[in-house]
Amino acid sequence: MQIISPNYILTPDVLLTEQSIAFDKTIQKIAPLEELQKEFPQAEHIQLEKNSLLMPGLINAHVHIEFSANKNHLSYGDFLNWLYSVIENREDLINGCDLSCMDKAIDMMLTNGITSFGAISSHAMDLEACANAKQNVVFFNELIGSQASMADALFTDFLSRLDASKTIQRENFHPAVAIHSPYSVHPILVKKALEIVKNEKLKLTAHFMESQAEREWLDSSSGDFKQFFTELLKQENSVTDAKEFLSYFEGYETLLTHAVETNEEELETIKRNKHTIIHCPISNRLLGNKTLNIKALNDKNIRWIVATDGLSSNYKLDLFEEMKISLFMHSSAPLLKFAQELIKGVTINAADALGLNAGEIKEGKNADMIILDLNNTPNDELAIHLLLHRYNISKVFINGKLEKGTL
CATH class of the missing domain: 2.30.40.10 (Urease, subunit C, domain 1)
Structure with a gap:
């Protein structure tokens, strides 16, 4: 004592x-x-x-530790250019971030007062680093893949990673599930993953409505994503739409990251299901996306919190910096009240969203x-x-x- x-x-x-x-x-x-x-x-x-x-x-609910090697590999200012640069440099980024690289990112968060974080893990390369972290960790095993022909192989890999995270026995390490996004995960995979999530009462997160490209692709299988999916994945149409995607999470509180392109109907669905929006202002700005309409969230009493995203779309993992940038981006918000809301968005509200006894x-x-x-x-x-x-x-x-x- x-x-x-x-x-x-x-x-x-x-x-x-x-x-x-x-x-x-x-x-x-x-x-x-x-x-x-x-x-x-x-x-x-x-x-x-x-x-x-x-x-x-402080609690950083959304961070990609595996991509912490990025300094100047990636292209900023436009979402599709950034995405192509991620694909082009993927091997260098992944191979360039060994255990010491990931440890450095986690230590950066500790230095910046972050005592808990939600790690979005695409490959489980960060499992050891997160298992050894001093912080409380919610380890979101990410599921991705929009091609039905690959569904079984992708789900087997996902299950293997999820099972590996369940073997970590240390206190305050929590295995969880991430669905990458509505445009990148086939409904077959989403439904199978959600069956596990609901049966085991795991925390759940997904990227949702991050870009205009996503909006157009989900609405009409058109826009900037058309060439991307046609050339890279031989896919002419979106595998789902936003309404269908949200319907999968009906009755299960989910953390939705970005949500800058959500429409009125989607916000009503998010409100009804008590989902939480994760606000990543620096990432949105660097990738050429919109600023989250926090007033619309407040008007509907939708909980929102603040996170850094990963170093693939940020220059540091510092929630004080993130909050400061948000404070200036939302220039019409009442200054003091908004600053207080931002602080709650990295403490008490973030803890509640992640199910942590903290904040x-x-x-x-x-x-x-x-x-x-x-x-x-x-x-x-x-x-x-x-x-x-x-x-x-x-x-x-x-x-x-x-x-x-x-x-």
Whole structure:
């Protein structure tokens, strides 16, 4: 048992002062120091420096660790150009990211205060790195393949990877399933995977409506994807449409990434099924896609959270940077309220979407906590300043264990 005493605690709903936290793997009690020391007399006391802020560890719900070798391999500014560049450089990217490369990406997230992440794994090359990560991990085994003739082989490979992830026994590692996207996964495969997901109550995610190319292809088998599918896959028509794809997830809460091209009917379906939208602003900008209409989500009470995506469409894995970019992209949103929503989108709301007992400084929650060194006394606009000034993260606790910094 330990007791930690910061100057300030962001829960993230409320800013507390003159309070300390007693914790082991979980937060046991939040109260004044004297009260905690009486109740836990054997606990070690950690007194933090002046202007220290303790807040929940950040949660990155969508990241591709396997593609972390990218620096300047890929083409930005247009989704199809980027996709062709991924295909052209795929072998170099995959072969160029060994275990140390993936470890470096995971350590980058730790340094940036990310205590939990959702790894979208296409090949299971990142399984060892994620199994050894200090963070809590939701390991999304990704299913991809739009050709019916390949369905059995692709599903066998998917099952093999899913089974391998289930052998990882460490605490706070959670096998899960990712359906790549409606345009890239045949309905046969989607239905077979969802049977497993629902029977085993696994977390589920999918890319959805990321680009205009996807919108046109799913709606009318036309647009920029037409040449791509015809030449590379000998496929003249989309295997599904957006409405059918969403119908597969009926009654099962799913994390849908990007969703920048969703229409009104799809938003109603997402609302009804209590799906969560993952907002990746930097990735959307670099790939030439739209900005997510967060006002439309808020108007329908659709939960949205924030993630970095992978280094194939980002330049760092830093949720503070991601939130800051989003703050400026959504220029019509009320500044303070939106900053507060962004912080919830990487803490309490992200934890709830991933099914993690984290994201909040509250009794009974995992002791996933980060310590920021503020410059001076915080004011009512703390949420804005946290995004603008990128304060030093001096300590990171995960499940009560100090994983970054010193005592």
